[in-house]
Amino acid sequence: MKLLKLVVLFACIGQLSAQDTIIPLWPKDKIPNRIASDELEEHKRNGILRISKVQEPTLEVYLPAQKNATGQAMLIFPGGGYGILAYDWEGTDIAKFLNGKGIAGIVVKYRLPSSISQTDKHLVPLIDAQRAIRMVRAKAEAFHVDPAKIGIIGFSAGGHLASTLGTRFGEEVYEPLDAIDQESARPDFMALGYPVITFGEATHKGSKTNLIGEDPAPELASHFSNEKQVTENTPPTFLFHATDDEAVPVENSLLFYQSLKGKGVSATMHIYPKGGHGFSLARKDPHLMGWTERLFEWMESLK
Known part of the structure; x- marks a missing residue:
């Protein structure tokens, strides 16, 4: 009986680890653009878990039961x-x-x-984003996903990073380390929630300052204004935003949609009258929460 209980216990642990696996993005001594410093990662919880000063980037993997799996995967920023x-x-x-x-x-x-822990700090989030999607593609078989059905979703500044990856996936921002870096960094599809897109007039000042500084060169601000980086190879995109967003103006999504349309890229956009900024799943708003079902419908249409 004790042996049976142990078997059941280990089986449960195995199931949990399969659902929640944390994987380092880089070998510990080969993280690009890293400067050794005394800076330590911080975790603070006040209703929301806020992580800052990330030193060792990771992937946290959640997999559905294999019998339910569609073969699609989304990296979340x-x-x-x-x-x-x-x-x-x-x-x-x-x-x-x-x-x-x-x-x-x-x-x-x-x-x-x-600036304490990195060189060329404005490139570091994109470096990690490129490596992340390459790693997922390299591990597609282990994750039971189709390497041609790997998308991304980003929120607010995470939407800026996602749209940077979606428009500049081919830019060489770090030296390849291993076979993982031979994989494509192009997302197959992209979803952007109340995203920071432009570093022009409608920008979110905090995101812009944190990434490229208080007084960046105009060409640098233009390079990180992602509505200017859209090409015919930008992946199909789903956008959602609230009109009354006072932190990241809805013009960010409108600018990106217009650029996608201009380049002939498939684009879907849902603009809600109310919702403010940072509403996540919006589970307490019967109208706004509908963005998730619209997303799933859109993903189904991609097949």
Whole structure:
């Protein structure tokens, strides 16, 4: 009887680890652009888990039961103005929600710009984002996902990072380390929730300052204004935003949609009259929460 109980216990542990696996993005001594420092990662919880000063980026992998799996996966980039990561609110909660639709949810704990811990800090989030999608593609068989059905979703500043990846996936921002870096960094599809897109007039000042500084060169601000980086190869995109967003003006999504349309890229956009900023799954708003079902319908249409 004791042996049976042990077998059951280990089986349960195995199931949990399969659902929640944390994987380092980089070999510990080969993290690009890293400067050794005394800076330590911080976790603070006040209704939302806020992670700052990320030193070692990771993937946190949530997989649906194999019999429910659609073969699709989404990498999730939480927001936080490039100063913190709203890690559960716009990360792990999203991953678990995706699992309910048979979609693998993979949260990217990416490094945030830091002049103390990094060189060329404005490139570091994109470096981690490129590596993240390459790693998922390299591990597609292990995760039971189709390597041609790997998308991304980002919220607020995480939406800026996602749209940066979706428009600049081919830009060489770090030296390849291993076979993982031979994989494509192009997302197959992209969803952006109340995203920071432009570093022009309608920008979110905090995100812009944290990433490229208080007084950046105009060409740098233009390079990180993602409505200007759209090409015919930008992946199909789903946008959602609230008109009354006072933190990240809805013009960010409108600018990106117009650029996608201009380049002939398939684009879907849902603008809600109310919702403010940072509403995540919006489970307490019967109208706004509908964005999730619209997302799943859109993902189904991609097949």
